[in-house]
Amino acid sequence: MQLIDTVSEFGSSISPMYEALSIKVVSLSTADGPHLKDSPIEFEILTRTKIDIYTQEAITHIISIKGHIPGSISLGHQHESLFIIPQNVHIECNYKLLSIDKKDMQRILMHSQPNLHYSEWLIDAIINANILVELKTNQNTFTEWPLGIKSAVIS
Numbered sequence: 434m435q436l437i438d439t440v441s442e443f444g445s446s447i448s449p450m451y452e453a454l455s456i457k458v459v460s461l462s463t464a465d466g467p468h469l470k471d472s473p474i475e476f477e478i479l480t481r482t483k484i485d486i487y488t489q490e491a492i493t494h495i496i497s498i499k500g501h502i503p504g505s506i507s508l509g510h511q512h513e514s515l516f517i518i519p520q521n522v523h524i525e526c527n528y529k530l531l532s533i534d535k536k537d538m539q540r541i542l543m544h545s546q547p548n549l550h551y552s553e554w555l556i557d558a559i560i561n562a563n564i565l566v567e568l569k570t571n572q573n574t575f576t577e578w579p580l581g582i583k584s585a586v587i588s
Contacts, residue, residue, distance in 0.1 A: 443491060443538040444484040447551055451482035451493065456559060457588045461581035466504030466519065476500030476522070476580065477588070478559065480530060489535045493555060495528040498566060498580075508576065517568045517578060524566060531558040552587055559585045 460474040477500065482493040499522065506517040531554065533541070544550040564580040 439535050439539045439542060440484065440486065440489050442542055443535075444486075447541070447547060448482055448484050448491060450548055451480065451551070451555075453496075454480045454482070454555070455588045456480060456555070456585050458559060458580070458585045459583045461583045462506055462578075464502055464504030464506055464519070469504050472503050474500065474502055474506075478585075480555065491533045491538060492529065493531040493558070495526060495530050495559075495562075495564070497526065498522065498524045498564070502568070505571070506578070508570070508578075514571070515576075516571050517576065518571050520569055522566060522568065528562075528564070530562060531555060556585050556587070 456478045458476050458478055460476070462474055463471040464474055465471065476498055478495055479497040479499075480493050481496050482491055484491050501521050502517060502519050504519055508515045508517065533554070541547050541551050541554070560582045562582070564582075565577040566580060567575045568578050570576050
């Protein structure tokens, strides 16, 4: 298999499946409220993979993050007065999550289940990403909060 053929094959057989891919994630943090304790915080991350013929790379970006924070999240020591308030989250972005070169494409294509193998790469990239979101606090300010992904699954 020649390298240029690898890019074309990856672009035609794998890339279309990842044009708009939804990934459900659960944060390491939990939310508390009057009727809930240690409630999981879940988000939907939408990714898009495109082939760059010029650089011969497959590049996956996070294009949106949606979720709901069902209760408050303490910031710092739990007895301090600053915390993130319950809120809906919808962020449009263009965060570069994963870039693979033609050698990685070839390795993925040679796998017995290339789509599943690439999915595993994406899940690993999301779990290991340092994603910060700007959220409202109880003091009418905004703070950057790391998602801290506990688990992720393609939905």
